Amino acid sequence: MSGAIADAMAGIGHCSRCRMFSEHELCSICAASGRDAGQLCIVESPADVMAVEDATGFRGMYFVLMGHLSPLDGVGPEELGLAMLEQRIRDETITELIIATNPTVEGDATAHYLADMAARNKVPASRIAHGVPLGGELEYVDGGTLSHAFYGRRPVD
Ligand SMILES: [Zn+2]
Numbered sequence: 001m002s003g004a005i006a007d008a009m010a011g012i013g014h015c016s017r018c019r020m021f022s023e024h025e026l027c028s029i030c031a032a033s034g035r036d037a038g039q040l041c042i043v044e045s046p047a048d049v050m051a052v053e054d055a056t057g058f059r060g061m062y063f064v065l066m067g068h069l070s071p072l073d074g075v076g077p078e079e080l081g082l083a084m085l086e087q088r089i090r091d092e093t094i095t096e097l098i099i100a101t102n103p104t105v106e107g108d109a110t111a112h113y114l115a116d117m118a119a120r121n122k123v124p125a126s127r128i129a130h131g132v133p134l135g136g137e138l139e140y141v142d143g144g145t146l147s148h149a150f151y152g153r154r155p156v157d
Helices: 001-010 046-055 081-089 107-122 143-151
Strands: 034-042 060-064 096-099 125-127
Touching: 034 046, 034 081, 046 060, 046 143, 081 107, 096 107, 107 125
Parallel strands: 034 060, 034 096, 096 125
Antiparallel strands: none
16 A cells, blocks of 8 residues: 555544544444444445445444455454454444345355354344345445345344
8 A cells, every 4th residue: 555545544544433434533323322232233344334324224333344354365353353343242232243244255254253253242143135246245236235135134143
């Protein structure tokens, strides 16, 4: 990454709670009142948050991985903030962990990791249905398809 881009990225900042891009310590979603803090939707990118917000009536919270597990590229649990996520799962009362990673090889591997994390912390987890085309990315899927996949989500174990 070039220095200029790195500087620009650093200037944006991230929400301390969900890792979404934010100019403030908490992003507008985390800071909002009236959302269901028990439903935690895990997505790969900030664009996926916008896609889910636009396509569904979801009123829970998010956690943004800023990527997916990709050992060959040196992206492991640490880079994705998964320790922070697990701490959040332990500290908060999560009624449903909604896994909305992309249906790609890396997204699937990440989803399995998240499902294991949910299981060992005894938190119910679900994954959005695969109306999303294989290899597709949530942000490029039309709203109707994403909404269908979101509400067709199934428990994972
Ligand atoms: Zn946030």
